[in-house]
Amino acid sequence: MLDISTQIGTLKLKNPIMPASGTFSEDLADVFDLDVIGAHVTKTVTREKRSGNPTPRVCEVRGSMLNSIGIPSKGVEAFKKDVIPFYSRYNAPLIVSISAGSADEFASLCEEISVPGVAAVEVNISCPNIKDDGKAFAMRPSTTHAVMRKLRDSTDLPLWAKLTPNTGETTEVAKAAEEAGADALVVSNTLLAMAIDIKTRRPKLGNLMGGLSGPAFKPIALRMAYQCAKSVDIPVIGCGGISTIEDVIEYLIAGAAAVQIGTATFIEPKIMARMVVDLAVYLETQGLSSVRQLVGCVDDKGASDGLVFMEAAP
Amino acid sequence: MKSIALDTAPGTGYANPIHEVECIIRSNDTVNGEYRLLVLNAPLELLDCEPGQFFHLLCPVSGTFKPYLRRPMSIYGYYPDRGELHFLYKVTGEGTSAIATLTTGDTLNVLGPLGRGFDILPNWQNLLLVARGVGLATLAPLALKSRRLNRKLTAICSARSRKLLLSLDYFNDLGVRVIAVTDEDGTSSVESMRSIIEGLIAEDPIDAMYTCGSNRILKLLQSVAATHRIPGQIALEQQMACGIGMCQCCVRAFHRDGGIVNERVCKEGPVFHLQEAVGC
Ligand SMILES: Cc1cc2nc3c(=O)[nH]c(=O)nc-3n(C[C@H](O)[C@H](O)[C@H](O)COP(=O)(O)OP(=O)(O)OC[C@H]3O[C@@H](n4cnc5c(N)ncnc54)[C@H](O)[C@@H]3O)c2cc1C
Ligand SMILES: Cc1cc2nc3c(=O)[nH]c(=O)nc-3n(C[C@H](O)[C@H](O)[C@H](O)COP(=O)(O)O)c2cc1C
Ligand code: FES
Numbered sequence: 001m002l003d004i005s006t007q008i009g010t011l012k013l014k015n016p017i018m019p020a021s022g023t024f025s026e027d028l029a030d031v032f033d034l035d036v037i038g039a040h041v042t043k044t045v046t047r048e049k050r051s052g053n054p055t056p057r058v059c060e061v062r063g064s065m066l067n068s069i070g071i072p073s074k075g076v077e078a079f080k081k082d083v084i085p086f087y088s089r090y091n092a093p094l095i096v097s098i099s100a101g102s103a104d105e106f107a108s109l110c111e112e113i114s115v116p117g118v119a120a121v122e123v124n125i126s127c128p129n130i131k132d133d134g135k136a137f138a139m140r141p142s143t144t145h146a147v148m149r150k151l152r153d154s155t156d157l158p159l160w161a162k163l164t165p166n167t168g169e170t171t172e173v174a175k176a177a178e179e180a181g182a183d184a185l186v187v188s189n190t191l192l193a194m195a196i197d198i199k200t201r202r203p204k205l206g207n208l209m210g211g212l213s214g215p216a217f218k219p220i221a222l223r224m225a226y227q228c229a230k231s232v233d234i235p236v237i238g239c240g241g242i243s244t245i246e247d248v249i250e251y252l253i254a255g256a257a258a259v260q261i262g263t264a265t266f267i268e269p270k271i272m273a274r275m276v277v278d279l280a281v282y283l284e285t286q287g288l289s290s291v292r293q294l295v296g297c298v299d300d301k302g303a304s305d306g307l308v309f310m311e312a313a314p
Numbered sequence: 315m316k317s318i319a320l321d322t323a324p325g326t327g328y329a330n331p332i333h334e335v336e337c338i339i340r341s342n343d344t345v346n347g348e349y350r351l352l353v354l355n356a357p358l359e360l361l362d363c364e365p366g367q368f369f370h371l372l373c374p375v376s377g378t379f380k381p382y383l384r385r386p387m388s389i390y391g392y393y394p395d396r397g398e399l400h401f402l403y404k405v406t407g408e409g410t411s412a413i414a415t416l417t418t419g420d421t422l423n424v425l426g427p428l429g430r431g432f433d434i435l436p437n438w439q440n441l442l443l444v445a446r447g448v449g450l451a452t453l454a455p456l457a458l459k460s461r462r463l464n465r466k467l468t469a470i471c472s473a474r475s476r477k478l479l480l481s482l483d484y485f486n487d488l489g490v491r492v493i494a495v496t497d498e499d500g501t502s503s504v505e506s507m508r509s510i511i512e513g514l515i516a517e518d519p520i521d522a523m524y525t526c527g528s529n530r531i532l533k534l535l536q537s538v539a540a541t542h543r544i545p546g547q548i549a550l551e552q553q554m555a556c557g558i559g560m561c562q563c564c565v566r567a568f569h570r571d572g573g574i575v576n577e578r579v580c581k582e583g584p585v586f587h588l589q590e591a592v593g594c
Binding site for chain 2: 006022023025026028030031043051052055056057058059060061062063064065067069072139259263265266268269270
């Protein structure tokens with residue numbers, strides 16, 4: 001019997017394929033049956049209404065894209081009234097992504113969103129800590145620890161910490177999140193980037209800079225997922241640049257227990273459903289009987305810790 | 315596993331109205347110097363569309379052109395009887411250049427139909443359509459539908475030069491009254507168009523106005539429509555990534571209830587109320 005389920009802490013997912021926050025919404029139900037994927041992850045929501053960044057909010061770069069959507073939000077009340085009930089028709093667990101400008105605001109929003117219908121909370125700590133120095137919480141172990149501690153006390157739901165690649169302390173941040181009570185790590189959010197139109201000499205994004213996502217970003221996020229999986233005992237959910245089933249397999253081998261698919265859905269809206277099928281086919285053709293057999297099976301024997309946790313290109 | 319239905323949602327009772335289909339190209343020819351007409355073979359489920367809706371096209375990647383995101387394109391024509399879907403487009407950059415390389419027999423992956431199209435309310439009997447340049451692509455199927463519904467329609471078509479005026483034959487063949495204005499004749503200025511429209515209204519009151527794209531025309535129609543209390547609709551453009559409402563990159567600002575709201579061009583639009591649109 002082929003078993004494509006995966007376990008993220010106490011949460012069992014029927015398969016390891018789920019969307020990345022901000023690249024998925026109820027609207028995708030117009031394209032395919034959303035119950036075929038392992039979980040549903042909502043766009044990051046904030047407590048208050050927010051309008052998001054100026055346009056243009058996206059631009060493409062070679063084979064990938066930049067976005068500076070920001071976090072437009074209808075606020076937590078509207079989210080609880082409209083979004084959470086929508087997903088109750090599905091069996092797939094609902095993961096709600098939240099963000100706030102300080103550790104205390106994070107904690108109170110997390111408490112407010114811990115309602116029936118929500119299976120886990122993904123905390124987007126890649127966003128700026130406004131009350132402090134404006135740097136993302138997940139850039140440093142200390143701020144990661146502080147915010148995760150408060151979050152841990154605010155809910156009994158599983159907490160997934162979404163990390164940022166905009167740090168030089170990947171494994172320290174991962175360990176800090178684990179230590180403070182995270183149940184899983186999502187690795188990772190987008191990488192700060194820029195593009196300029198050489199004709200107008202204007203930055204291509206209304207917000208000047210934005211986050212790189214898509215295939216060009218994959219090797220970076222994969223490296224981080226690998227390093228995180230090596231340094232913590234909680235599950236790692238790989239995210240960044242996945243666009244083929246081979247990419248999914250690569251993340252699993254690197255140590256991810258599940259994956260999130262973002263930008264690829266914009267190009268191929270049914271890609272997640274296809275991945276579920278392709279993953280089963282792959283396991284079968286490889287003579288494997290479960291996803292578990294793949295997770296973390298990377299052959300890196302003999303590599304020293306110095307190499308595994310390297311934070312500079314050799 | 316292989317029985318997963320990608321196109322239906324058993325249990326939820328929700329249909330999946332958006333389709334992703336590889337269409338075979340019937341033709342892809344230059345219409346005049348600047349525009350091209352793309353004709354695709356399309357299955358019936360794609361052709362259940364409304365004027366003003368659009369498709370999101372996956373441009374082919376070649377050695378020369380490597381577009382990544384899909385490109386939004388208005389439906390220029392949908393003909394269920396012939397199984398054809400038409401687009402009229404202008405080559406402006408990498409994506410449209412890539413589409414221009416396609417020839418008969420090639421395939422193109424399209425996603426749609428998307429967005430909300432134009433309304434023709436029962437009491438809208440005398441219609442005015444004002445279009446400039448490739449905006450005609452968006453308004454052409456509206457003209458066809460209004461003829462099918464037996465509405466009276468006048469089309470003001472604007473372009474830089476007479477040579478670039480698109481679709482005049484299309485409109486003439488439909489029996490639409492066409493008024494062509496151009497920059498080279500000096501007839502396309504806001505003031506000149508305003509007096510043409512005022513003349514039309516004096517002749518026979520207009521029940522609804524439609525336009526797309528041009529900021530100048532938007533402002534002109536907003537002012538004329540406000541004076542005469544005529545309802546109107548406008549199709550707008552914005553950069554898109556997903557095209558189906560997920561990413562929120564395609565928002566534009568609209569006047570509503572005394573304030574400003576952001577709406578997604580791909581989902582709440584691309585057709586909006588004329589008076590709510592904010593010029594830029
Ligand atoms: C709903 C809708 C309907 C449209 N219908 C038509 C049509 O029928 N015929 C036609 O010729 N054009 C139409 N356009 C505009 C068309 O999408 C752009 O011309 C096209 O995306 C340009 O791509 P490019 O790679 O050739 O140009 P580039 O300038 O290289 O494009 C770079 C990026 O900007 C985006 N972009 C550039 N111009 C526009 C624009 N005007 N609107 C939205 N995104 C843009 C592109 O999609 C791409 O992501 C429509 C746009 C929208 C939003
Ligand atoms: C348009 C867009 C919006 C996004 N919005 C969010 C968000 O609200 N919260 C979040 O945690 N990540 C957000 N992300 C990041 C994605 O969830 C994901 O981490 C990133 O895009 C890398 O994955 P990918 O290469 O598969 O897209 C967004 C990404 C994109 C492209
Ligand atoms: S293009 Fe993604 S929401 Fe409109």
